[in-house]
Amino acid sequence: xxxxxxxxxxxxxxxxxxxxxxxxxxxxxxxxxxxxxxxxxxxxxxxxxxxxxxxxxxxxxxxxxxxxxxxxxxxxxxxxxxxxxxxxxxxxxxxxxxxxxxxxxxxxxxxxxxxxxxxxxxxxxxxxxxxxxxxxxxxxxxxxxxxxxxxxxxxxxxxxxxxxxxxxxxxxxxxxxxxxxxxxxxxxxxxxxxxxxxxxxxxxxxxxxxxxxxxxxxxxxxxxxxxxxxxxxxxxxxxxxxxxxxxxxxxxxxxxxxxxxxxxxxxxxxxxxxxxxxxxxxxxxxxxxxxxxxxxxxxxxxxxxxxxxxxxxxxxxxxxxxxxxxxxxxxxxxxxxxxxxxxxxxxxxxxxxxxxxxxxxxxxxxxxxxxxxxxxxxxxxxxxxxxxxxxxxxxxxxxxxxxxxxxxxxxxxxxxxxxxxxxxxxxxxxxxxxxxxxxxxxxxxxxxxxxxxxxxxxxxxxxxxxxxxxxxxxxxxxxxxxxxxxxxxxxxxxxxxxxxxxxxxxxxxxxxxxxxxxxxxxxxxxxxxxxxxxxxxxxxxxxxxxxxxxxxxxxxxxxxxxxxxxxxxxxxxxx
DNA sequence: GCCGTTTTCGGCCCGACTGTTTTCAGTCG
Numbered sequence: 173x174x175x176x177x178x179x180x181x182x183x184x185x186x187x188x189x190x191x192x193x194x195x196x197x198x199x200x201x202x203x204x205x206x207x208x209x210x211x212x213x214x215x216x217x218x219x220x221x222x223x224x225x226x227x228x229x230x231x232x233x234x235x236x237x238x239x240x241x242x243x244x245x246x247x248x249x250x251x252x253x254x255x256x257x258x259x260x261x262x263x264x265x266x267x268x269x270x271x272x273x274x275x276x277x278x279x280x281x282x283x284x285x286x287x288x289x290x291x292x293x294x295x296x297x298x299x300x301x302x303x304x305x306x307x308x309x310x311x312x313x314x315x316x317x318x319x320x321x322x323x324x325x326x327x328x329x330x331x332x333x334x335x336x337x338x339x340x341x342x343x344x345x346x347x348x349x350x351x352x353x354x355x356x357x358x359x360x361x362x363x364x365x366x367x368x369x370x371x372x373x374x375x376x377x378x379x380x381x382x383x384x385x386x387x388x389x390x391x392x393x394x395x396x397x398x399x400x401x402x403x404x405x406x407x408x409x410x411x412x413x414x415x416x417x418x419x420x421x422x423x424x425x426x427x428x429x430x431x432x433x434x435x436x437x438x439x440x441x442x443x444x445x446x447x448x449x450x451x452x453x454x455x456x457x458x459x460x461x462x463x464x465x466x467x468x469x470x471x472x473x474x475x476x477x478x479x480x481x482x483x484x485x486x487x488x489x490x491x492x493x494x495x496x497x498x499x500x501x502x503x504x505x506x507x508x509x510x511x512x513x514x515x516x517x518x519x520x521x522x523x524x525x526x527x528x529x530x531x532x533x534x535x536x537x538x539x540x541x542x543x544x545x546x547x548x549x550x551x552x553x554x555x556x557x558x559x560x561x562x563x564x565x566x567x568x569x570x571x572x573x574x575x576x577x578x579x580x581x582x583x584x585x586x587x588x589x590x591x592x593x594x595x596x597x598x599x600x601x602x603x604x605x606x607x608x609x610x611x612x613x614x615x616x617x618x619x620x621x622x623x624x625x626x627x628x629x630x631x632x633x634x635x636x637x638x639x640x641x642x643x644x645x646x647x648x649x650x651x652x653x654x655x656x657x658x659x660x661x662x663x664x665x666x667x668x669x670x671x672x673x674x675x676x677x678x679x680x681x682x683x684x685x686x687x688x689x690x691x692x693x694x695x696x697x698x699x700x701x702x703x704x705x706x707x708x709x710x711x712x713x714x715x716x717x718x719x720x721x722x723x724x725x726x727x728x729x730x731x732x733x734x735x736x737x738x739x740x741x742x743x744x745x746x747x
Numbered sequence: 748g749c750c751g752t753t754t755t756c757g758g759c760c761c762g763a764c765t766g767t768t769t770t771c772a773g774t775c776g
Contacts, residue, residue, distance in 0.1 A: 197759055201748035232749050270765085272774050307767060357776090370776085396775095398764050403775095413776075415763090428761090433776070440760040445752085451761055 175209055175216045178242050181251055182206035182235075184263060188254040190273035191262050191280070204230035207434060209239070211489050213688055217243055261287025268317040269395075270310065278303055292318050320409075327365035328410050329646040331676035331713060334359055337369040340388070340412060347384060349377045351419045356429035360483045362716035364646060364679045368411035372429045378416035385414050421453045423468035428452035434488025435481075442492060443476055450476070484719040501724045506715045508725040510732070511540035512708060514585065514608050514639060514671065514699025519564050520545040521553035523704040526571045530580055532705035540579040540734045542606040543568050547595040549587040550612050556584070558597045565604055579734045581605040585639055590614040592628025594635075601634040602745055605738060608671065608699070610639035615652045622654040627662040633744040637669040637697050640680040648677070656685070660692040667743040669729055670694050672721075674714030675701035683720030690727060695740055697729040 186202035208228045209216060219225055220243050225236040241248035258280075264287060265276050283299055285291050291314065294300055300311040328336075337355045345353050350373050354360075357370030373381055382402040386394045395403040395411065402414045417425040428436070428451065440450050449456045454463025455475040465475035473480050478495040482503055485491040494500045515529055516522030524532070526543055533541045545564060546555040556564060565582040572580035583606035587595035590613065594601065601607050609629050617625065629635060641659075642651030663670055670689050673680045678701070681689065686696055698714035700707055718728055725731045729740050 195748085198748050200759075204749080230749065234748060270774070274773060305767070305772075309766060368776090396764055401763050403764090429776090431776080433760095436776095437760055444760075449761085453762095 173216075173243050173246055175212055178216055178239060179206045179210035181242055181248075182209060182239075184260075185251050185254060187263055187266055187273070188258050191258060191266075191276050192254065193273075193277060201230065201235065205235045205239070207488075211487070213684070213691070259286035261290075264288050265291060267321060268314060270313050270317070275306060275310075278305065288318055288321070326647070327367050329676070330359065330362065330364050330366055330679065331646075331710070333366035333369060333410065336406070336408065336410060337371065337412075340369065340385075340390075341371055343388065344371065344373060344381065344385065344414075347381055349375050349380050351375050352422050354426055356426055357413075357431060360430050361432065361486055362484050362683075362713075362720050364682050364717070366410075368413055370413050370415070370429050372422070372426055373414065373416045374419040374422040374425075375416050376418065381416055382414060385412070415452075417452065421463070421466040423470070424450075424454040424463070424466040424472050425452045427469045427472050430483050430486060432487050435486040435491070438488045438492050439476065446477070448476065482719065484716060485722065487720075501722055503719040504715060504723050504725045504728050504731065506712055507537075508728070508731045509538070509698065509711060509715065511538045511542070511579075511730055511734070511737070512700050512702070512711055513542045513583070513606055513637065513697055513730065513737075514544050514673065515541060515702040515708065516545050516553075516585075517543055519560075520550070520555055521703060526568060526580070527574075528705055529702070529708070530571060530575060530578060532708055534575070534578050536708060536711075538578065540581060540737070542581040542583040544583040544585040544606065544608045547584060547586045549589060549595040555587070555595075558600055561596060561600055565600070581734070581738075583607060583636075585610050586635075587612055588625060588629040590617070590625065592625040594629060594632060598632070598634060601632075606636045607634055607742075608637055608639040609635035609668075611643055611652065615643060615649070617652070619653040619655060622652050623658050626654060626659050630659075630662050630666040630668045633666060633742060635666075635668050636741040637671050637699075638663065639671050639699065640673040640675075640678050640701070641670050642680050642682075642685065644680055645677050646679060651680070656688065657692065660689050660694045663689075663694045664692065667741050668694075669697040669741050671697055671699045672714045672717050673699050673701050674710040674712065674717070675703075675707065676710060676713070679713055679717055681717070683717045686718060686721035686723065690721060690723060695729055696721075696723060696727060 182202050183206035186199050189199045208230050220240055225231055225239055238248040262276055265271060279285050282303060283294050285294050295311050295314045300306055301308045337359055341353055341355055344350055352374035354372050356372045358366050375381055378400050385402055386397055386404060390406045391404045392407040393405040400416045405411050415429055443450045454466030455472055456463055465471040470480050479498060479500060481491050481495050517526050517529055546553040548555040548557050568580055568582040582604040585608040588609050588611050589595055644651035672686050690696060700710045702708045729737050
C-alpha cells in the first residue's frame, strides 16, 4: 500500500473518531500521523522494512503497529472497528461547511441520517431544525451546501486563483481606508491548488472596507460579515476571506493569515515552550502585556529566535528547525533567472514571432531564450516536419545575429513517441542547441511501458530536458504512470535535466516531484512553455514551485550562463 | 495516542464569527 493511501486511511480514522466523540487529542494523534506519512518523501514500505516507522514525527508504538497492519493487510483493527460502528457516508457529511463532527453526531444519533442523500431528505422534511442546538438557518445552509457540492469543482488551480485574487486586491486597494493590503493564505505559499482566497488589510477603520467587499458585483453570497473578518463566495464559486487588522499588527497578521496550519501548530508549540504566545496580533510574553513583535514578519520570526522563513517553506516540514539552526537555504528568485528554455512561436501553435518573443524576453532582462516549437506528431499544433525544422533553425540563428545582448538558441520540443523514439531526424536534434523531450500521446501505457519509453528516449543522448515530466493537467487529467525513481536515475545517467513547467495549466514537475528529483541528483530547469509574449511571465510560477522544493539559485540551470547551461546537459554531444 | 532543554504524567495552538443561546458551543481557518 502506498504512502498516500495509508495517509488517507489514517485521516479517515481521525474523522470517524471525531464523529464518534473520541478524545480530541487522540484524534489529533491520528491527524498528525496522517500528515507525517503524507509528507514523507521515502516509501513507507522501506521505512517499515527497516523497523523505523516510529522515527516518524507523531508515530509511537501504537500507530506504528496500525501503519504496519495497513501496509501488510490493507486494513487495521481500529479502522475496521470504526467502520463496523459508523457509516462511511458520514465522512461525506463533513464536507458540508458549517457541519462538523459534533452536529453530525447529533443528526446521526437522533435521525439515523448517515449520508448526504438521507441528510438532504431530512433537511427538506424540516427535521434538522427540530434538533437541539440546530435551527432553521443551519437547515437552509445544509441544503444550499448539498446543492453546491453537487457541482463542486473542488480546489482552484493556483494561476486562476491568483488572477482572481489580484483583481479583488486591486479593487480594495483603491479605498482610502486601506493602509496596506496583501494576498495571504495558500496562494502566498504557492500551493498548486487553492481552496479559498485570503486577503489581509491593514486599516484603522475596517467597517467601510468589508462593506465594500460584500457589495462587489462578483460576490454571489455573503458567508460571514463581522467587524474584522468577512467571508464571501464569488460567482465563480471560490471563497474569499477578508481580514482587517490595525497597521501595527500587520506583520503578525500576515504571518498568521499565510499559514499553513501545520506551520502554525509547530511554531506555537515551540513558542509556548519558551514562554511565548503567538497570535495574529503579535508575539507576547505569556503573562501578556504589550506585543514584543508584531509590525513585520521579520520581527515575528526574530522574536521567536528564528531567521525569516519564506512563505513557500511554511508547511511544517522542518522549516522551523532549519530556521532555528540557521540552515534554511537561500531560495531561487525570479531575478536570478537568466533565461527561458521552453517556448513556442507562430511556426507551430504560438501566437508571437521569433522576434516578438525575443523582444519580450529582453524586456524581462533575460540573457538567453530557447525557441522550442513542436515536432510533427503534434498535428493539432501544426508540428514541424524535418525540412521545416531545418529552415526554422536557420531563421532562429539569423535572428540571434541581430541581438547583441540576448542569445537566441535553436531548439525544439520533440515528441517522445509510443516506443520511446524521437519524432525528428537525429542529425537535426544534434545540430540544434536544446531539445525538450515531451510526451503528448499514448498517455495510458502501463507503468512498465511508460518507464521504458522515457528511458529509451533519454538514452539517445539527444534530449536536454524532459518537458512537463508527469503530463498532468491541473484540475484536469492526472499524470501518466511510471516509475519516477527509475526515470530520475536514467536522467542522471544520460545527463538529462527535468523541467518545472510553469504554464498555467501544468506546474509540472510540482514542488514534491522537483524536491525528489533534486535529492536524486537530477538537474532542474525551469520553462514557461510560453505560447505568447505574455506567457513568458509564467516563469514566475515555475520559480515559485522551485522555491517550494527548497531549491536555491545554484540548484536551477536557468541561473547559469548560456555556455554553462549547455554544458550541463547532453554530455555525449559535447562539441 | 504522543511526547519531553521545567516532564514518563499531564499536558496537547489560537481567536473570530454564527446560530441558538441568554453566556456559549460548534465550526473554521
